Amino acid sequence: MTPARAIGLLLVLLLLAAPFLPLGVSREYTIHVMVQIFIWSFIGGAWSLMGRFGLTSLGHGAFLGIGAYTTTLLWNFFGLTPWLGGILAVLLTAVFALVVAYPCSRFQVVGHYFALVTLAVGEVIRLLIVAERDWTGGSLGVTVRPAGADSLVALQFADKRVFYYGALVLWLAGLYVWARLDRSMARSAMEAIGEDETAAASVGIHVTRFKIGITVLSAVLTAIGGIAYAQYISYVNPDTLAGIGVSLRIVFAVVLGGIYSLLGPTVGTALTIALAEYLRILFGLKFIGMAETIYGFLLIVFIIFLPSGIYGSLRELLRRRPAAAAAPARTPA
Amino acid sequence: MIDPLFLAEAAINGLLLGGVLALLALGLNLIFGVIDIVWIAYVDLVMICMYAVYFIVQVYGYPMWLGGLASVALGALLGIGVHVLIISPILASAPLNQLLATGGLLFFLQSFATFLWTTDHRSVRLDLPRLEILDMPISVARLIAFTLAVLAMLGLYLFLTRTYIGTAIRAVSQDREAMSLMGANPQRVYVVTSAVGGAMAGLAAALLIIQYAVHPFFGAAFGPITFMICVLGGLGNMVGAFVASFIMSEVIAISGVIWSTEMGYVIAFVVFIVMIFARPGGILARRS
Numbered sequence A: 001m002t003p004a005r006a007i008g009l010l011l012v013l014l015l016l017a018a019p020f021l022p023l024g025v026s027r028e029y030t031i032h033v034m035v036q037i038f039i040w041s042f043i044g045g046a047w048s049l050m051g052r053f054g055l056t057s058l059g060h061g062a063f064l065g066i067g068a069y070t071t072t073l074l075w076n077f078f079g080l081t082p083w084l085g086g087i088l089a090v091l092l093t094a095v096f097a098l099v100v101a102y103p104c105s106r107f108q109v110v111g112h113y114f115a116l117v118t119l120a121v122g123e124v125i126r127l128l129i130v131a132e133r134d135w136t137g138g139s140l141g142v143t144v145r146p147a148g149a150d151s152l153v154a155l156q157f158a159d160k161r162v163f164y165y166g167a168l169v170l171w172l173a174g175l176y177v178w179a180r181l182d183r184s185m186a187r188s189a190m191e192a193i194g195e196d197e198t199a200a201a202s203v204g205i206h207v208t209r210f211k212i213g214i215t216v217l218s219a220v221l222t223a224i225g226g227i228a229y230a231q232y233i234s235y236v237n238p239d240t241l242a243g244i245g246v247s248l249r250i251v252f253a254v255v256l257g258g259i260y261s262l263l264g265p266t267v268g269t270a271l272t273i274a275l276a277e278y279l280r281i282l283f284g285l286k287f288i289g290m291a292e293t294i295y296g297f298l299l300i301v302f303i304i305f306l307p308s309g310i311y312g313s314l315r316e317l318l319r320r321r322p323a324a325a326a327a328p329a330r331t332p333a
Numbered sequence B: 001m002i003d004p005l006f007l008a009e010a011a012i013n014g015l016l017l018g019g020v021l022a023l024l025a026l027g028l029n030l031i032f033g034v035i036d037i038v039w040i041a042y043v044d045l046v047m048i049c050m051y052a053v054y055f056i057v058q059v060y061g062y063p064m065w066l067g068g069l070a071s072v073a074l075g076a077l078l079g080i081g082v083h084v085l086i087i088s089p090i091l092a093s094a095p096l097n098q099l100l101a102t103g104g105l106l107f108f109l110q111s112f113a114t115f116l117w118t119t120d121h122r123s124v125r126l127d128l129p130r131l132e133i134l135d136m137p138i139s140v141a142r143l144i145a146f147t148l149a150v151l152a153m154l155g156l157y158l159f160l161t162r163t164y165i166g167t168a169i170r171a172v173s174q175d176r177e178a179m180s181l182m183g184a185n186p187q188r189v190y191v192v193t194s195a196v197g198g199a200m201a202g203l204a205a206a207l208l209i210i211q212y213a214v215h216p217f218f219g220a221a222f223g224p225i226t227f228m229i230c231v232l233g234g235l236g237n238m239v240g241a242f243v244a245s246f247i248m249s250e251v252i253a254i255s256g257v258i259w260s261t262e263m264g265y266v267i268a269f270v271v272f273i274v275m276i277f278a279r280p281g282g283i284l285a286r287r288s
Helices: A004-018 A023-052 A060-078 A082-106 A111-131 A160-183 A185-195 A197-202 A207-233 A244-257 A265-284 A290-305 A312-330 B004-035 B040-061 B064-090 B095-117 B140-162 B164-172 B178-181 B187-211 B218-234 B238-258 B262-278
Strands: B132-134 B137-140
Touching: A004 A023, A004 B095, A023 A207, A023 A244, A023 A265, A023 A312, A023 B004, A060 A082, A060 A197, A060 A207, A060 A244, A060 A290, A082 A111, A082 A207, A082 A290, A111 A244, A111 B095, A111 B187, A111 B218, A111 B262, A160 A207, A185 A197, A197 A207, A197 B164, A197 B218, A207 B132, A207 B140, A207 B238, A244 A265, A244 A290, A244 A312, A244 B095, A244 B132, A244 B218, A265 A290, A265 B004, A290 B064, A290 B095, B004 B040, B004 B164, B004 B218, B040 B064, B040 B095, B040 B218, B040 B238, B064 B095, B064 B187, B095 B137, B095 B164, B095 B218, B132 B218, B137 B140, B140 B164, B164 B187, B178 B187, B218 B238, B218 B262
Parallel strands: none
Antiparallel strands: B132 B137
């Protein structure tokens, strides 16, 4: 077993045991923060599946919103269990992603244009949610109808530890998908497409098929993350689950952590959530907006000084150090 | 059935709104065309300038024209500030990072405004005469805003075509490498462009505050539509952006009357998405 694997296994064991550690009064709160980190890391990872190949989507809020709202509304109005509702929501998201991705790939909408088209898509979904306020509650959002007691059918539990393990499994599954894709042929194909579509097509890569495939995969995983988040918080709101704000937050967390590495999205998400929570506790209800101001300021500073992300830069540093240590030995005295 | 008079009124309102949207889109488009970076926080700079006008005119009681001039000056300063502090250190970075740095600025400005001025809506009240044409009330504030916006655009056109630095700006937007080979300093051109783009934001702010209330999320309300107009017109294409702003403002105004404001924006965005697929280079691009 390699050292990296041993550390990874140890970390997973620690995370598995975490809810039972004696943390006293702050246990509930710690679990709450951890669940959020797992779910948003999973969503960040889903975004980075596309983002790392130059498909910069600023509209992942749309997929979150479709997933979360479809499931919640089906449960609230028809009593359909989130398990089935979730499957329907994921199918709907897949179809929606296909409708967006097909023309984007077909007409070679790339770069800035792709970012802005997806931004428009995200806004369309947010505005539709606001406009259909009779069912969706408009910008006030809607609460997931309580099932009364703990229920596996309704996916509602009073004990946060259930969500903790659920979110942990989700996060690990996300990492697995990422690693699986990283080792597949699709990765090489997508990298070639990201560099130069015409050149990629000329060596026989089916550009449209790969781009649509990766977009649908990313959208579906994002929708699953949205469903999980909605079930956990049991409240959906167009500003937290659709629109530019949340779409940018996802991208920020990933870029902050490092877009090209397995744990980059997790590191970035954990840091942004920890920072936001710390600032929120620090300022409380005084100075409304101060926490977010510092958050925005730090984002700019990080992007200017750590362009490949915190985790990415750290890894580069660790790799460079042995090389730097070896370098003087080679120079003749 | 909707009264045709309402539709006509909506069409006129759309036209008047289009003028100001065009001003916003031109400022953003100028920066994009020259520096090749989308300032996601552009409309948030407008928001800051709107607050400046509000305080100068409504709180301290100075005349509106002074507020407008101050807003233009502040906009230019903000534009230079954004370029020097945020953009120039990352000019060589990946486009995604450049986009996100201005995205960080968006969060920063939005929440800083919330912190300083809370989320209250604030507006400037001017005593303007009422105007009616064919039984339709026309907002004089909007008419003034439209006229000044069109004049400002003419001014920008003359600046870009008749002055030396304007010619240099157009040259950089056409070919960055060739421009530095010719001995021009692109850094200087970038700073001037950012200042002009910022000044347009300042002017747009002065024209918007007499029609809309300002609040910290003003940028979030007007930002997306501004980007859409730029792309629809063809990023960097000034005439295209001008035409696109009127198309978008009419779509929003008319469908807003027929359905609802949100649906107006939904339809505008859908029109945008479809147009991008049909004419990826913008509405005025020649098919290659």
